[in-house]
Amino acid sequence: MIRERAYPVDPWHIRETRLDLDLLAQSESVFALANGHIGIRGNLDEGEPHGLPGTYLNSFYELRPLPYAEAGYGFPESGQTMVNVTNAKLMRLLVDDEPFDVRYGELRSHERVLDLRAGTLERTVEWVSPSGQAIRVRSVRMVSFTQRSVVAFLYEVEPLDGPSRLILQSELVANEQLPPMSKDPRVAAVLDHPLQAEEMLEQRTGGLLVHRTKASDLRMAAAMEHLVETPGKHAVTTEGHPDWLRTTVACKLEPGQKLRVVKLAAYGWSSHRSLPAVRDQVGAALASARLDGWEGLVEAQREYLDAFWDHSDVKVEGDPEVQQAVRFGLFHTLQAGARAEQRPIGSKGLSGPGYDGHTFWDAETFVLPALTYTQPSAAADVLRWRHSTLDLARERAQTLGLQGAAFPWRTIRGQECSAYWPAGTAGFHIGADIADAVRRYVQATGDYDFEREIGLELLVETARLWRSLGHHDRHGRFHIDGVTGPDEYTAVVDDNIYTNLLAQQNMLTAADAAKRHPDLARKLGVDEEETASWRDAAASVHIPFDKELGVHQQSEGFTRLQEWDFENTPPEAYPLLLNYPYFDLYRKQVVKQADLVMAMYIRGDAFTPEEKARNFAYYDARTVRDSSLSACVQAVMAAEVGHLELAHDYLGEAALMDLHDLHQNSRDGLHIASLAGTWISLVAGLGGMRDFNGQLSFAPRLPSRINNLEFSLLWRGLRLRVNVTAEDVTYSLRNGGGSARLVLQHHGKDVEVTQVKPVTVPIPPAHPVGPAPTQPAGRAPVRRMTS
Numbered sequence: 001m002i003r004e005r006a007y008p009v010d011p012w013h014i015r016e017t018r019l020d021l022d023l024l025a026q027s028e029s030v031f032a033l034a035n036g037h038i039g040i041r042g043n044l045d046e047g048e049p050h051g052l053p054g055t056y057l058n059s060f061y062e063l064r065p066l067p068y069a070e071a072g073y074g075f076p077e078s079g080q081t082m083v084n085v086t087n088a089k090l091m092r093l094l095v096d097d098e099p100f101d102v103r104y105g106e107l108r109s110h111e112r113v114l115d116l117r118a119g120t121l122e123r124t125v126e127w128v129s130p131s132g133q134a135i136r137v138r139s140v141r142m143v144s145f146t147q148r149s150v151v152a153f154l155y156e157v158e159p160l161d162g163p164s165r166l167i168l169q170s171e172l173v174a175n176e177q178l179p180p181m182s183k184d185p186r187v188a189a190v191l192d193h194p195l196q197a198e199e200m201l202e203q204r205t206g207g208l209l210v211h212r213t214k215a216s217d218l219r220m221a222a223a224m225e226h227l228v229e230t231p232g233k234h235a236v237t238t239e240g241h242p243d244w245l246r247t248t249v250a251c252k253l254e255p256g257q258k259l260r261v262v263k264l265a266a267y268g269w270s271s272h273r274s275l276p277a278v279r280d281q282v283g284a285a286l287a288s289a290r291l292d293g294w295e296g297l298v299e300a301q302r303e304y305l306d307a308f309w310d311h312s313d314v315k316v317e318g319d320p321e322v323q324q325a326v327r328f329g330l331f332h333t334l335q336a337g338a339r340a341e342q343r344p345i346g347s348k349g350l351s352g353p354g355y356d357g358h359t360f361w362d363a364e365t366f367v368l369p370a371l372t373y374t375q376p377s378a379a380a381d382v383l384r385w386r387h388s389t390l391d392l393a394r395e396r397a398q399t400l401g402l403q404g405a406a407f408p409w410r411t412i413r414g415q416e417c418s419a420y421w422p423a424g425t426a427g428f429h430i431g432a433d434i435a436d437a438v439r440r441y442v443q444a445t446g447d448y449d450f451e452r453e454i455g456l457e458l459l460v461e462t463a464r465l466w467r468s469l470g471h472h473d474r475h476g477r478f479h480i481d482g483v484t485g486p487d488e489y490t491a492v493v494d495d496n497i498y499t500n501l502l503a504q505q506n507m508l509t510a511a512d513a514a515k516r517h518p519d520l521a522r523k524l525g526v527d528e529e530e531t532a533s534w535r536d537a538a539a540s541v542h543i544p545f546d547k548e549l550g551v552h553q554q555s556e557g558f559t560r561l562q563e564w565d566f567e568n569t570p571p572e573a574y575p576l577l578l579n580y581p582y583f584d585l586y587r588k589q590v591v592k593q594a595d596l597v598m599a600m601y602i603r604g605d606a607f608t609p610e611e612k613a614r615n616f617a618y619y620d621a622r623t624v625r626d627s628s629l630s631a632c633v634q635a636v637m638a639a640e641v642g643h644l645e646l647a648h649d650y651l652g653e654a655a656l657m658d659l660h661d662l663h664q665n666s667r668d669g670l671h672i673a674s675l676a677g678t679w680i681s682l683v684a685g686l687g688g689m690r691d692f693n694g695q696l697s698f699a700p701r702l703p704s705r706i707n708n709l710e711f712s713l714l715w716r717g718l719r720l721r722v723n724v725t726a727e728d729v730t731y732s733l734r735n736g737g738g739s740a741r742l743v744l745q746h747h748g749k750d751v752e753v754t755q756v757k758p759v760t761v762p763i764p765p766a767h768p769v770g771p772a773p774t775q776p777a778g779r780a781p782v783r784r785m786t787s
Contacts, residue, residue, distance in 0.1 A: 006023070006026075006659060006660060006661070007030075007659060009320045009321055009324050010324060011320070011323050011324055011327065012115070012116050012117050012327065013113050013114060013115055013116065014030060014031070014113070014114040014116070014324070014328060014659070015111065015112070015113050015114075016031075016110075016111065016112040016113075017111055018110060019102060019107065019110040021049055021102075021103070023051075024044075024049060024050060024051035025051025025052045025667030025668075026051070026661050026666045026667050027042060027051075027112075028041040028042045028043055028050070028051050028052060028054070028352075028667075029041065029042070029351050029352050029658065029666050029667060029668070029669050029670050030042065030114070030658060030659065030666070030670070031112060031114050031121050032054075032332075032335075032349075032350070032351035032352070032669075032670070033119075033120075033121055033141060033142065033143040033151075033335065034056075034143055034335040034336065034349060034350040034351065035143045035144060035145050035148055035335060035338055035339040036058060036148075036335065036336060036337050036338045036339040036340035036341070036343075036345075036350070036378070037057065037058050037148045037149065037267075037339045037340065037341065037343075038055075038056070038057060038058075038143050038148070038149070038151060038267050038350070039054070039055070039056040039057075039058075039143070039335075039349065039350020039351060040054070040055050040056075040088075040089055040141070040143060040151060041053065041054035041055070041351065041352060042112070042114075042121060043089055044102070044123075045089065045090070045091040045123065045137075045139050045141075045153075045155065046090070046091060046092050046093060046099075046100055046101065047087075047089070047090045047092065048101065049101075049102070049103060051667060052178070052179060052352065052353070052667060052668070053084065053087060053176055053178060054084050054352060054353060055084060055085050055086065055087045055088065055089065056082055056083075056084065056085060056350045056353075056357065057083075057085050057220060057267055057269050058340055058343045058344070058346075058350060059343045059344065059412055059413065060082070060083055060085060060213075060218055060220060060269050061080040061081055061082050061083060061213075061216055061218070061357065061412045061413065062080070062081055062083050062191070062194045062213045062214065062215055062216050063078045063079070063080060063081075063215040063216050064078065064079045064080070064081050064191070064215075065078060065079070066078060066079045066417070066419040067419065068419060072421065074399050074400055074425065075419070075421065076415065076416045076417060076418065076419065076424065078415075078417075079356065079417040079419070080216070080356065080357075080358070080411065080412040080413055080415070080417050081191060081353075081356040081357065082346070082353055082356060082357025082412065083191075083194050083195070083213065084176065084178060084353070085174070085195070085211075085220055085222070085267070085269075086172050086173065086174040086195070086209055086211065086220070086222035086267075087171075087172070087173045087174075087176055088151055088153075088171075088172055088222060088224055088263070088265035088267075089141070089153070090169075090170065090171040090172075090173060091139070091153065091155050091168060091169075091170050091171075091261075091263070092168070092169040092170075092171070093137065093157060093166065093167070093168050093169075094166070094167040094168075094169070095129045095133045095135055095164055095165075095166060096129070096131070096133060096164065096165050098129045098130060098131060098133070100127060100129075100135070100137070102125075102127065104129075104130055105127055105128050105129045105130045106127065106128040107125070107126075107127055108126035108127065108128060108134075109124070109125065109126045110123075110124075110125050110126075111123070111124050111125075116305075116327050116328065116331045117302070117305055117306070117309065118298070118301065118302050118305065119142055119143075119145065119301040119302070119304070119305050119331075120140050120141065120142045120298070120301070121140070121141050121142075122138070122139070122140045123137070123138070123139045123140075124136070124137070124138050125137045125138075126160070133159070133162065133164055134159070134160040134161045134162075135157055135158065135159055135160060135164065135166075136157070136158050136160055137155075137156070137157050138154075138155075138156045139153065139154060139155045139156070140153070140154040140298075141153045141154075142297065142298065142301055143335075144289075144297055144300070144301060145300075145301060145304040145305070145338055145339065146297075146300040146301065146304055147285065147288055147289060147292075147297070147300075148339040148341070149266045149267055149268055149281070149282065149285035150264065150265070150266055150285055150286075150288070150289045150297070151264075151265045151266075151267070152262065152263070152264050152265070152289065152294060152297050153261075153262070153263040153264075153265070154260070154261075154262055154263075154294055155168065155170075155259075155260075155261045155262075155263065156258050156259065156260050156261075157253075157258065157259045158253065158255070158256070158257060158258045158259070159253050159254065159255050159257070160255060161255060162255065163252060163253065163254050163255070164252070164253055165250075165251075165252050166249075166250070166251055166252070166253060166259055167248065167249070167250050168248070168249040168250075168259065168261060169246050169247075169248050170224065170226060170246070170247045170248075170249070170261065170263055171244055171245065171246045171247075172207070172209055172222055172223075172224050172244060172245040172265075173243065173244045174195045174197070174209055174211050174222075174243045174244065175193045175194070175195050175243050178191070194213055194214065195211035195212070195213065195220075195243075196211060196212050196213070196214055197209070197210075197211055197242030197243055198210040198211060198212050198219070198275055199275060199279065200240045200241065200242055200245065201240075201279075202238045202239065202240040202245060203225075203238060204236060204237065204238055205225055205226045205227075205228075205236055205238065205247060206223065206224045206225035206226055206238060206245070206247055206286075207223065207224065207238055207240050207245040207247075208221060208222070208223035208224075208245075208279060208282065208283070209221065209222050209223075209240075209242075209243070209244075209245060210275055210278065210279055216271075217271065218269060218270070218271050219269060219270055219271075219273070219275065219278050220267065220268065220269035220278070221267070221268050221269070221278045221279050221281070221282045222265065222266070222267050222282065223265065223266050223282040223283060223285075223286050224245065224247070224263060224264065224265045224266075224286075225263075225264050225286050225290065226247050226249070226261055226262065226263050226264075227261070227262040227264070227290075227293075227294070228249055228259075228260070228261050229259075229260040229261075230249075230251045230253070230257070230258070230259045230260065231253070231257050232251065232252065232253075232257075233251065233252070234249060234250060234251035234259075235248075235249070235250045235251075236248070236249050236250075249261060262293070262294045264286055264289045264290060265286075266282040266283075266285035266286045266289065267282065267285075268281040268282045268285065308334060308374075308375070311374065311712050311714065311719055311734075312330060312334075312374035312375070312712065313327070313330075313711075313712070314326045314327070314330070314679060314682055314683070314709075314710070314711045315708070315709070315710040315711070316682065316706060316708075316709055317706065317707045317708035317709070318705055318706040318707040318708070318786055319648075319652075319705060319706055319786040320786070321652070321655070321656065321784065321786065322651060322652060322655045322678070322682075322706075322786075324659075325655035325656055325659055325678055326655060326678045326679060326682060328658075328659060328675070329655065329674075329675030329676060329677075329678040329679060330370070330374070330675075330678075330679060332349060332351070332670055332672060332675050333367060333370055333371065333672060333675055333676045333679070334375065334378075335349060335350070335351075336349030336350065336351075336367065336672050337349075337367065337371055337375070337378040337379075337381075337382065338375065338378055340378065340381055340382060340385070341381050342381050342384045342385045342388060343381075343385050344359035344363060344382060344385050344411075344412065345359060345363045345367050345382055345672065346358060346359050346363075346412075346672070347359065347360050347362045347363075347671070347672060347673060348668065348669030348670060348671070348672060349669065349670060349672045351669040351670045351672075352667070352668045352669020352670070353668060353669065354665065354668030354669040355410065355668075356410075356412075356417070357412055358410040358411060358412060358417060359410070359411060359412070360409065360410050360430075361409075361427075361429065361430045361433045361486075362629065362672070362673035363382060363673075364382075364386075364430075364433040364434050364436065364437035365433045365436070365437070365598075365602075365673075366629065366632070366672075366673035366674075366676045366677050366680065367382075367672055367673060367676045368382060368383075368437045368440070368441070369437075369440065369676070369679075369680060369684075370676040370679040370680065371676075372437075372440055372441050372444050372445075373444060373683075373713035373714055373715070374679075374712075374713065374714065376441065376444065376445050376447075376714060379437070379441050380441060380445075380447070380450055380454075382437075383434070383437060383438060383441060383450075383454060383455070383458070384454055386407070386434055386458060387454045387457065387458055388414070389407070389411075389413070389414030390405055390457065390458070390461060392408075392413075392414040392415055393405035393406055393407045393408070393414070393431075393461070394461065396408065396415075396416055397465060397468075400425065402465055402468045402469055403464045403465065403467070403468035404431075404460075404461045404462060404463065404464030404465035404466075404467075404468060405431065405458075405461035405462060405464070405465060406428065406431065406465055407430045407431050407434060407462075408424070408430070409423045409424045409425075409427045409430060410423075410424070422484050422488075422491035422492050422582075423484055423488060423491070426482060426483050426484040426491065426492050427483070427484045428465070428469060428480075428483050428484075428499065429483070429484075429485060429486065429496070429498060429499045429502060429503075431462040431465050431466070431506070432462065432466070432499065432502035432503050432505070432506045433502065434458060434462060435458065435459050435462045435463075435502075435505070435506040435509060435510070436502055436505065436506070436602065438451075438454075438455040438458050438459055438509075439459075439505070439509045440691065441455075442455055443691060443694050444691065444714070444715055444716065445714075445716060445717075446716040446717070448516070451513060451516070451517070452517050452520055455513065456510075456513050456514065456517055456520055456521065456524070457524060459506065459509055459510035459513050459514075460510050460513075460514065460521070460524050460526055462506050462510070463506055463507045463509075463510035463511070463534050464530075466480065466503040466506060466507055466534075466537070467507065467530075467533055467534060467537055469483075470503070470537060470541075472537075472540065473542075476540055477540050477541075477542040478536075478537045478538075478540040478541045478542060479494060479495055479542050480494075480495060480496070480499055480500055480503060480541075481494040481495065482494065483496055483499050484496070485497075485498045485499050485554070485555065485595050486498055486593055486594065486595045486598050486629070487554065487591050487592050487593055487594075487595035488577075488592050488593070488627075489576070489577070489582075489585040489586065489590050489591060489592040489626075490554060490555060490558065490585075490586060490591065490595070491582070491586055492586075493555035493556065493557075493558070494555060494556040494557075495542050495543075495544050495555055495556040496554065496555040496595070497543055497544065497552055497553070497554060497555065497595075497596055497599050498554075498595050498596065498598055498599040498602075500541045500542065500543060501541070501543070501599050501602075501603040501606050502599075502602065502603065503538075503541070504537075504538040504541045505538075505603060507534035507535070507537055507538040508534070508535065508538045510531075510534060511531040511534045511535050511538075514526045514531050515531070542556075543606070544556045544557075544558075546559040549618070550614055551611075551614050551615050551618045551619075552596060552607075552611065552615050553596075554591070554595050554596040554619070558589065559589070561587060561588055561589045562587065562588045562589065563588065563589050563622075564588045564589060564590035564622070564776075566590075566624075566776040566777040566778075566779070567777050569776075569777070569778075571778050574624065574626060574779075575592075575624075575626035575663075576590065576592075576624060576626055577592070577626060589622050590622060590624060590776075591619060591622050591623040591624065592623075592624065592625075592626045592627050592630070593623070593625065593626070593627035593629050593630035593633075594619075594623060594629070594630045594633035594634055594637075595619075596615055596619050597615070597616060597619050597620070597623070597633055597634060597637050598633050600612050600615060600616070600637055600640075601633055601636050601637055601640075601684070604640070604690060604692065605692040605693065609641070609769070610769060612637065612640060612641050613641040613642075613768070613769035613770055614769075614770070616637050616638065616641050616773060617770060617771075617773040617774075620634065620638075620773040620774070620775055621773060621774050621775060621776065622776065623775070623776070623779075624776055624779050625653075625779060628654075628657050628662075628663055628671040628673065628674040629673055629674065629677070631650045631651075631653040631654040631657075631674070631677070631681075631781065632650070632651075632654035632674060632677025632678065632680050632681045632685075633677070633680075634650045635647045635648075635650035635651040635654060635681040635685045636680060636681060636684050636685040638650055638685075638773070639685040639686055639688065639701065640685075640688065640699070641768060641769060642701075642766040642767055642768030642769065643768055643772055643773065644686075644701055644702070644703040644704075644766060645703050645704065645705075645783075646772060646773065646781070647681075647685055647686065647703060648686075648703040648705060648706065649780075649781035649782065649783050649784075650681065650781050651678070651681040651682065651685060651686070652781065652782070652784050653781045653782070654674050654677045654678050654681050655678040655681070657671050657674040657675070658670045658671055658674070658675065682709060682711065683711050683713065686700060686701065686702055686703070686706070686709055686724070687700045687709060687711060687722060687724060688700045688701065688747075689713070689722075695744075695745060696715055696720075696742070696744045696745070697744060697745035697746070697748075698722065698729070698731075698744065698745070698746055698747075699746070699747050699748075700722070700724040700729050700763060701763060701766050702724060702725070702726050705786045706786075707725070707726065708723070708724065708725055709722075709723075709724040710722065710723045710724070712734070715742065717735075717736070718733055718735060718736050718740055718742055719733065719734040719735050719736075720732075720733060720734075720742060720744075720753070721733070721734055724763075726763075727762060727763060728760050728761060728762045728763055729746065729760070729761060729763055730758055730759065730760040731744065731746070731751060731753045731758060731759050731760075731761075732753065732755075732758035732759075733753055733754060733755040733758075734755070735755065736755050737755060738754070738755060738756050740754060740755050741753070741754045742754075746761050747763070747764055
């Protein structure tokens with residue numbers, strides 16, 4: 001599955017050493033910059049050629065119709081699609097009267113470098129125009145982490161072998177033409193020119209555009225200003241129209257002279273504030289950026305990332321590809337959520353329009369674990385966003401005839417946007433995933449104020465959903481029927497173990513939280529009888545088990561289904577959902593992505609080691625990984641049951657998902673969950689980190705091709721550093737003073753760690769239970785050479 005390396009291996013940089021026009025869209029995703037509020041794809045400065053232009057604001061969307069062949073009660077009526085907003089990236093250059101375009105003339109050299117420590121994308125080009133004028137262009141761009149509304153660009157041009165007349169046209173462009181993204185003409189009509197002009201202001205060195213969406217009625221503003229440095233005579237002018245502004249800089253330069261332009265841009269949007277308020281917001285953001293200037297913005301960006309890497313970096317010795325990839329993944333995970341500030345994290349972050357910009361369960365289950373232990377404030381903000389949509393989730397539950405809150409399978413604003421009811425209606429596990437994220441955050445941070453203000457209500461309303469959705473049979477067992485678990489190839493089933501176990505945890509966590517905060521629980525209408533009903537249901541949750549095979553059933557009856565014919569499934573037939581009817585997938589033992597295996601990771605306290613080993617072997621042989629969410633989880637469980645080399649192979653697949661474009665869809669945006677999953681594969685997989693019942697524990701073991709693994713995480717205000725070698729592991733605290741102490745478990749034994757005294761303990765050898773698991777024919781992860 002892994003193809004030739006697209007980027008040289010470098011521990012802190014993603015470097016493109018030649019421009020491949022056939023892979024522009026993929027590189028635009030890889031080189032995307034964002035801060036959780038603004039996202040800009042890595043398009044070339046001059047705008048053309050491009051794969052897929054894109055500039056995004058978190059949660060800025062347009063409504064669109066949802067097509068149905070047949071209508072049904074409770075089906076969502078409209079969808080939400082992330083809008084490509086006003087583009088501030090454009091810097092068109094003319095050398096004399098010839099446009100700088102890499103498709104013409106001679107491209108002597110072209111390099112782009114994403115610097116993961118500086119948070120910048122730098123481009124260096126040498127180009128000779130068709131008439132023989134040679135120039136060098138250097139550009140640097142950044143989306144500020146410290147000033148959430150600001151994007152900044154540095155653009156430098158110098159002639160190389162003769163005098164040149166240079167014309168630089170810097171633009172703001174709304175409603176730019178995009179490649180078609182939908183075959184549905186109704187959807188295409190909505191996305192064609194989605195922004196209506198409201199105001200345009202122009203000044204000599206920049207200006208501002210204000211637009212509004214037609215149906216969702218959201219208002220946005222974008223503004224720009226230019227700081228120009230060049231020797232000798234030059235002219236700066238700006239002209240504007242409702243959908244574009246253009247600032248033009250004209251000058252004449254000799255070899256050795258440079259034109260240097262700093263472009264500052266600011267974005268803001270609101271669903272409530274007036275036009276003057278939004279306009280003034282971006283004006284203030286520009287003033288703040290102007291105060292710091294280019295050098296100040298770059299310095300602040302570096303300081304922000306220095307602090308992030310100081311407590312979040314993962315060091316991998318022996319596998320340089322994974323070392324580069326885990327830092328790339330952490331950087332993009334940070335970009336997706338750092339300044340989201342009570343807005344969601346989409347499955348593609350702000351790197352592309354894939355999945356319409358929607359957020360799924362990916363956020364709570366894959367992205368938030370990485371953020372909880374490295375950037376907990378960002379994780380809390382996503383949960384605050386979920387809490388802000390609680391009324392919509394209650395309405396959805398009422399529509400479905402249920403109590404509590406039914407959170408959407410996919411959404412931007414909080415309404416269900418899935419037209420596919422086996423997921424959009426039956427994928428109820430999203431509620432338990434949110435509850436699990438609340439549990440994890442409170443447990444890791446000790447932030448009980450958050451639990452009171454946000455967490456308790458989320459826990460209560462999701463627990464109420466499970467109690468009304470499930471039922472007791474005549475033997476007293478509690479069943480949850482007609483649901484879809486993580487495996488979308490096995491839909492609308494009874495007693496999906498992942499769903500049941502997370503619902504069980506959800507109800508118990510809600511009951512415990514209500515006991516901690518009885519005054520607030522009473523205000524929510526929770527009494528002792530209700531919490532007792534949650535505990536009773538949790539205690540009697542049915543967990544299907546096949547006694548003959550000695551394995552758990554992913555859902556009731558799964559192990560009696562017909563086997564899929566993997567041997568006669570050609571490689572080109574994957575992903576299966578694009579080549580076989582869902583009807584065929586639903587009735588056979590074929591797994592799209594880790595489901596029961598996922599349950600064994602998140603609820604590992606519900607299985608014995610022997611059960612985990614047998615279950616993993618059984619389901620690994622039936623999992624085709626048609627989802628990018630699978631490899632990281634399989635890496636975790638392969639490591640836990642002792643198959644370390646297989647864990648390393650799965651880790652490589654998760655880590656290189658986008659850098660090697662393994663699923664051939666990175667052009668639409670990066671797989672943020674898989675990028676965060678690389679951290680999970682290393683920390684929870686090879687590091688063996690778990691947090692069951694408030695107890696932090698580790699069971700680290702390394703495969704033969706990795707010599708050392710070092711990572712940090714935050715636990716209740718303490719920074720714990722874990723350094724793993726083949727023989728032993730050292731636990732140390734980096735803050736908290738001499739009185740700070742942390743009791744953790746290492747391979748089942750208590751270890752006390754203080755800042756004064758790091759602890760080094762031996763690692764017991766792995767003892768795999770049974771032979772190495774097998775995978776479906778042609779679907780085994782690739783074993784890479786690591787040097």
